Amino acid sequence: MSERSPWHPTPRRLADAFLAALAPVAACVLALGGLTAWTGAGRAGSPARITVSNARVLLPYGDSTETAAFFDITNAGGANDRLVRVTSSRADGEVTLSRHRGTGSGAAAKTDVDSAVVLAGRVLTMAPHGLDVNLRAGARWRAGDLVPFTLHFERGGAVEVLAVVIRPSATAG
Template sequence: MTGQHPWRPSRRRLTDALLAALAPVAVCSVALGGLTTWVGAGEAGSPARIDVTAGRVFLPYGDSTETAAFFTVSNSGGADDRLVAVTSTAVGGDIALSGHRMTPSGAAYKDRVASATVPAGGELSMAPHGVDVTLRAGSGWHAGELVPFTLHFERSGRIRTVAVVVRPGEPGS
């Protein structure tokens, strides 16, 4: 093979090849930088971190045994969670998550809810005019007594806590 020159790329071909290789490298670098920032901020794949505080249960009035319990549920994690059930060894009968609704005429009524969302970085603050836990009080409860509860979450599992028995209308109730 005498007389043939070896193939040599032209300047234009080298420029086109370099640009073709540079585009995916640039896109990957930008994506990697964004993911690194997200992970560095602690938000990537951060599970729900649930904390239950301020548990209180109303002392029933008169001969009634039906009452309600309230908790503040905080989520310092990066994912939402859902409260799906509440149980207690100190409570007889049915315990349910309830929400209070208003009729068009202005009357209030309670309605069972299947679950309550605890948003990422937020909280679920139970109250008499919102979401609460309806139950039948144990016999002989007194103000100041501690009642054990277990809150069941979709992702975080079970969290045991206590609620203090309070009289409705008193400070902290």
Template sequence: MTERNLWRPTRRRLTDTLLAALAPVAACSLALGGLTTWTGAGRAGSPARITVSNGRVLLPYGDSTDTAALFDIANVGGADDRLVNVTSTATRGRITLSGHRMLGGRAAYKADVTSATVPAGGELSMSPRGVDVTLQAEADWRAGDLVPFTLHFERSAPVETIAVVSHPSDSDP
């Protein structure tokens, strides 16, 4: 072969090759750094971890037996979960999840909801003006009584908890 037919790397060819290889290497390095940070923070692949606290059942007004149960539900896990059902052995009536929307002034309306999201690393704090559990109060309930509930989630195991019967004036506004 003659010397003219031999391929020779030039500075430009080497620079172009290096730049072409650098883009995927930089993208992979950035992705690996992000995944390492996410894993180090304990979030990678961690399921929802649900805790329930501050359970309370409001005594109904007047002659009505309709009332609300309120809970603070925290999720310290890395995945969202959804509250899908609430049951209790202490009441015979229907128990539903409800959402309340203010219409302006002091008017509001209630609608049944199928679930309530408990975000990863966050909480769902039920209130009379947001999401709550609607149920029929038993006639013999008095302030200070304890009512057992089981909260059922889409992904997490059911959580058994106790709610304290209280006057509506004792609830958060």
């Protein structure tokens, strides 16, 4: 029976052990630093916090009942949300989201969209030459009237707001 010699650390063995431990320790330090910065910025576990302001709807022109509404949507939370639907008890028929883009020849093209992302910590501003809400007025409106809308968000639920009816020349955008 032969006797085994006790294990002795050699410089080579110590270097190998150090290198093997370095990668996981570095990854943990990096992850901890990132999580600390995220938490310190107030974003950790913060859901979307949606508020709607500057709600306005254009006064339909002439005998037409077609019009558009615009909102400023603020997400003060730490997670993105998505506007998925808009409804109004004063609209006649379907209310849709659409985006207007220039065609390059001075004209604009309208495309219906299913939803609109509201980024965390940002404001989504609707405008006539961008994202808007299309609807048909359900009754004769006058400038200054208030029209109720409900904006439905994927995570934030429903937000009710009153939009003021304005003349088309009063909108920026």
